[in-house]
Amino acid sequence: MTAVPQIVDSHCHLDFPDFAEELPQVVERAVEAGVSRMVTICTRLRLEPQVRAIAERFAPVYYAAGTHPMSAADEPLATVEELVALAQHPKFVGIGESGLDYHYTAESKAVQQDSLRIHIEAARQTGLPLIIHARAADEDMARILSEEHAAGVYTCVMHCFSSSRALAEAALDLGFYLSMSGIATFKKSQELRDIFASAPVERILVETDAPYLAPQPYRGKRNEPGYSIHTAKVGAEIFGLSYADFAAQTCANFDRLFTKAAKAAQAA
Template sequence: MFDTHVNLHAEAFEDDREEVLARARQAGVKRFLAICDRFDNYETVKAIADANEDIWNTAGVHPHHAKDFPDLTVEALLTAAADPKTVAIGETGLDFHYGYSAEQDQVANFRRHIDAARRSGLPLVVHTREADEMTADLLESEYKNGSFRILLHCYTGGQDLADRGVALGAYFSVSGILSFKSAKDVRSVVSTVPLDRVILETDCPYLAPVPYRGRRNEPAYLPHVADALAELHNMSREEIASICEHNALQLFNKIPS
């Protein structure tokens, strides 16, 4: 299996990162994508990837932190994108739930990342929360200026954004949220997404799946995310894991298969 969204540089993993990775590998996770949430964390995230043959990384600024990087340039993102271990741009996007960064800062940040994804050919890891319509509008508008590859990560959006994302050829990643009893709406929308466009993630240390909900999440729990998706499609864990790994390697095609 391929855990396509791990925050391994998080403080939650400072004391036992190697043990966490060992448990994940024992559980069948063979590849990891370490996410850069702030550009000043890029070297830290890349160092984790450089130290492990089965870990790759992204380069980007989460929308929460958009206000902190007003001078981030497309060229800086492209320089990072040239590194062999850097296989995606992001995570980026729009998040209006907490309002940590102003709308105009988030939009400007998002557009820079889109330009970098378009110019580098690397997929764009998109975080969107309480911003479905604006996210879809912006992606469609930018797509007219030149295509780029899209991943709507940890998808919890509505049907309209899902439909518009599918029309743009987007991929969708599912997390432990899919296993929550309260996530009926998420399961309903995800069930409509073509299965060849779905991949798995933990988003660890957040969003631990059932039966670990409320605990620190780990990549070792990825099989439980696979189980939730398998149940949705009346398939086995092994079938889902194989399909999603294939999809992830199609998307992150800079990674050797």
């Protein structure tokens, strides 16, 4: 019997109410599909205990925490010390998601930028990767990421990347990674697929952003980590690789960026 290729869902939201009634089944389906690890993301620090509990409950699940940019004006501003303290947990593997979102919340851009710089410093101090949300803010995002990188090196993934080629190139020039979500499978996303195709395959991750952005053939339905295999199959086509080879490559990429998660998996 041929083994199922293993992949990682590098970004999902398992604490969201969409999964409340069947979380064990969702995790089980993911593992059966070959999703050997999942990173569930806390978007409001006051909810960190609930997200942490999910990571503690399920062996394949790790977690990250930060303040989502769309919530930056509604939540207390995180501190570097707070994020560094949270990062001591053995299954806490990333800082964020943080970033800039001017699509709906441009009026809070100043506090979003302050929050982003705090998260960057926490990533710098902990050595954990920064997880970035970017929407309708490409110029400011590229500028801040570059300014901060010049001030002190840190690692980063551009989560659910669907921005411009210019921002992709700016991130890649800094040594950062691009994460491919279900958006890359949509028929009208050829321009986005072209951006991914021009990136080094060694800098690509796969994610669901579940419960959002379900890939084809589940578009419009609730997304879940097991569906990341459909995005990965499109990724394999983009890079001209077999599914097994692309899955293995993205796992290696994840381990290179999320070193704490890689070490934890090896020790398990």
